Amino acid sequence: MPHVVTRSCCGDASCVYACPVNCIHPTPDEPDFGTAEMLYIDPASCVDCGACVSACPVGAIKPHTELTSSELAFIDINAAFHTPPAPRPVQAPVTPIRRADPARGPLRVAIVGSGPAALYAADEVLKQDGAQVSVIERLPVPYGLVRSGVAPDHPDTRQVTKLFATIEAEEGFSYHLGVDVGRDVRLADLLAHHHAVIYATGASADRRLGIEGEDLPGSGTATAFVGWYNGHPDHADLAPDLDAERVVIVGNGNVALDVARILVTDPERLARTDIADHALEALRHSAVREVVVLARRGATQAAYTLPELTGLLARDDIEVVVDGDLCLDPETVRRRAAGELDATAELALQAVESLPPATLPRGSRRRIVLRFGAQPRRILGVDRVAGIEIERTQVRTEDGRAVAVPTGEVEQIEAGAVLRSVGYRGVAVADLPFDELTGTVPNALGRVEVPGVYVAGWIKRGPNGYIGTNKSCSAETVDKLVEDFNAGLLPAPTRPLKDFAALVRRARPDVVDGTGWRRIRRFEQAWGERDGRPARRLVDPARMREIASSSRASLPA
Structure with a gap:
């Protein structure tokens, strides 16, 4: 091959x-x-x-x-x-780019957010002749979950930032970082200076378990923990308690595996990454030796991806075991016996089946325990978390779906912390409609019912897909925007674009522009290189703005 x-x-x-x-x-x-x-x-x-x-x-x-x-x-x-092989065309069909009508003048678009969906959308808009894009972000630094969500021991995934840097360098691109849309500037301000506004604000909230004890000290979210070890300003002061030997994570997606892996990785291995300094120091003093990852259903329904599981199992410094059986649903068992199971699903099952049982004596390595068929009932503790009570489930097939059915068998697991990792949820956006059920802004292929407003990424489609999925999602949104522009549905801006930068600076005198962001990036890289690391993270927004405004910022002693 x-x-x-x-x-x-x-x-x-x-x-x-x-x-x-x-x-x-x-x-x-x-x-x-x-x-x-x-x-x-x-x-x-x-x-x-x-x-x-x-x-x-x-x-x-x-x-x-x-x-x-x-x-x-x-x-x-x-x-x-590719097993069995499928007939394919000679070349993959390429969707042609809809061209903006030059008679209507250069297209001007504001984009709220600076993660993958936002920057892919900026790239699509800038394919139009003379187009101009203003990217507005609440934090003083861009890249969203690529910066604050990707695990520090996955630097290869973060290489997509090189593409983002190329997009930033395109003619017509501008940054307005550290600006809160809805507080510092309003939607009306954006529309006065642009033909359209694309919101690509992601899904920053967490779903709750809705069980007793969820708000005890020591009970938290995987999202906050990820933000903590990545130096997100909103979570830098989290200070998780890592004094107990066991942590339980409810949920078994890629984020859950990331958190589990970071918790049991040798801190000196992490010291070669750009993990936040405060997190590295805390992990050096951590007592955690075991992380239990709970799933309500079986191994076939696991939310983590086969690539992430494969990467974890390849680590020689971490022991991965299974507690109990794989809780396979009847339909999976039937299809597997008949040879009808998808080939990649079969590989995933074989990988988990090859793992040793948790009943074996714990070795010298720290370990991750995969536990299937376990539904959380309540988090235990008085003043803080002492454990979690779970109920065993059976996985049945109902109407073609695998569902977890409680069995009444209850068990308690001692733990010093419980982190939930059961999915993200979008939050309401100022001046826009919001669907509480889906956690998205209602839209039709990216079009919002508010004239001139569009959405892309997770706030458009919900928290699904991966970094690159946002490229096609954003391309679809921009295509509809250009279609509306050509149809005369987007009124021309009433104010020149240069006035927008002045408006922002009046509202936020410490706004960070593209030059300021490049200064922050160079500072973080130089700071890290001095200590043999790819970068060291700034976590204080005030310090970020200080460095952004100075061409001669000196490294800490």
């Missing part, structure tokens, strides 16, 4: 269009693109040209001869997706 897609795949499909023989799937026009865990190269049709390697923004594609020992499993993972 000449080339292989590995764990860090962001799924933005840049490689798909670079491939001359259409051997990388799913493509954006295929129905499973939005739900695919990664992209996969067909070993039978790859011609070893290497075009995909240079197109990939995160370095996820390698010749099979250059795979590390921990990446060899991806040979089978790539091949499994």
